[in-house]
Amino acid sequence: MGGERLSESPKQSEPDAGGQPSPPASSSFRMTDVFERECGFYLHIGMSASEYWDGDPCAVRWYRDKYLFDIEKVNHDAWLQGMYIYEALLLASPAVRPFVKHPKPGEYPDKPYPITERMRKKDTEKQKRDQMQVAFTAFKAKVDAMNNNKKRGGEVKDGG
């Protein structure tokens, strides 16, 4: 709807019976007619009447841009929701499979997809932190084990 609406041009004239475009703007052309015809659309996409009639004439461009962004966002949101539903179905599908003795559904992701740069950065940082934590735990376990061995060795020596 919106795309078709935006591609319309008030200057474009309907073809006549012979398939030829009728002559463009004649002397009876009134801008007011176009303004009044377009007004409803701009009110629909969030522009106020006073902004449309009394404000900066260029503001309609910004509202058109915003409208296109809104359409893209709605489309993206629907796509993302579809992705989550698709993944949820795939993960849940083992549980509803017949003839499976111990059906076990997969685990649903514990956090949303990182769709923004900030989320991706946060994700990477968390991964790094987790890796460091794992390495630190392993190292600590090794050191503890060595200390324990040393202690035990000492005790044995003391005892002997």
Place this chain on the structure above:
Amino acid sequence: MAKQIKFTFEGTDYCLEYTRRTIREMESEGFNSNEIDGKPMTMIPMLIAGAFKKNHRFVNADKIDRIYRAIPRKEEFVRKLVEMYNEPLNTLIEDPEEGEGNVEWEAND
């Protein structure tokens, strides 16, 4: 930003511009931009007076006439006014990416 013509006349700053409402008013008063070439003596004064409607509604016709007489490069001035007059329509029908910027205009008193 909308195109504007700014100047100072007798110590007062003026900013001429058109909005859709002022164009609607002008058309309801009989202005027709297609007739500027055919009826310049009628249409050009209406075009100029219309540019005052947004920001200087109560400036009378005599003063507008005096201002116009003091304006240099009248042909260019009228051409810019026509350009400004067309802008509210063009913004509805053209691609959003278009050059913008105000017209600088100075009048010699």
